[in-house]
Amino acid sequence: MLITLDYIPNREIELGELLTAVVVNSANVVNDIRENIRNLVGGRMNHYEKLINDAVDAALQELERKAQDRGYDGAIGVKIANPSLVEGGVEVVVYGNGFRYKAA
Numbered sequence: 001m002l003i004t005l006d007y008i009p010n011r012e013i014e015l016g017e018l019l020t021a022v023v024v025n026s027a028n029v030v031n032d033i034r035e036n037i038r039n040l041v042g043g044r045m046n047h048y049e050k051l052i053n054d055a056v057d058a059a060l061q062e063l064e065r066k067a068q069d070r071g072y073d074g075a076i077g078v079k080i081a082n083p084s085l086v087e088g089g090v091e092v093v094v095y096g097n098g099f100r101y102k103a104a
Helices: 029-041 046-069
Strands: 013-026 074-080 084-086 089-101
Touching (some): 013 046, 046 074, 046 089
Antiparallel strands (some): 013 089, 084 089
């Protein structure tokens, strides 16, 4: 469970450690050239949009997996650092704190 809020309404939790996930996906060179040409004439850069969306999804899944592997019920206060295009790819960093529900 990934939660962007810093709290869970009507639930008490035990806050855990900071968890991070980093994903770097490479671009396809042929698509990269096509996107650079599109950049000259304007328009949506669908290849890069998909590349970023896939990297964000993978990073969120990795963060959730890390939380579960460390015995947490999920991660709270989840943030996505500004995805950045790097030479030949995209880099995404996500982070949040692990949490456990307190017994009622």
